[in-house]
Amino acid sequence: MWLLDHNLPRQLFEVFRDSIGISVETASNRQWEYLENGDLVRTAVAAGFTCILTKDVRFHESAAKTLLLHPNFSIVLITLKQQRGPLYAKEFLSAWKIKPIQPSPGQLVI
Secondary structure (H helix, E strand, O other), rough: OOOEEEOOOOOOHHHHHHHHOOOOOOOOOOOOOOOOEEEEEEEEHHHHOOEEEEEEOHHHHHHHHHHHHEEEEEEEEOOOOOOOOOHHHHHHHHHHHHHOOOOOOOEEEE
């Protein structure tokens, strides 16, 4: 299962559920939005998540040591331009159709 960081629009949850068919949860729904990046990785791993998607370009830097401890976990950095939730979700789905995300355990995927 994948985790959506709190900095991603909530509309991505619906894109994954309704259009892509990948099981995701949001950090906000889990009330994890205030966890620091390393703590978020540890908490996500303990809860059975295999991947976190984020827009935070510094996430990997701050969670790198934690990622070394959890080599089966992946961080995916989404680099779409900032825009309102529905437009962001539409652009995300278009990009997904061109190149779906392939998490790589123990790595940062951009």
